[in-house]
């Protein structure tokens with residue numbers, strides 16, 4: 001078995017929830033609806049809060065990710081909605097404890 005760092009650095013194991021949260025946060029920033037600090041530290045905090053709130057969607061198969069089953073696609077879409085819901089809440093939470 002590979003050492004842990006290499007095991008997870010192989011890019012074979014992907015948590016698609018990370019991709020979903022990143023994309024949803026980027027879309028929200030693009031819409032400029034909410035004012036909040038967008039420094040890296042605050043964005044990292046926001047993403048961590050959301051990732052701790054919503055389920056992971058791990059995949060170890062690029063084929064599954066490229067040609068997702070209906071079930072996989074449905075879960076992806078469900079997580080997109082959850083992320084869109086949780087990101088503004090996380091922003092509110094982060095605002096109250098600014099690190100800088």
Ligand SMILES: [Zn+2]
Pocket residue numbers: 037038039040041042043100
């Ligand atoms: Zn900040």
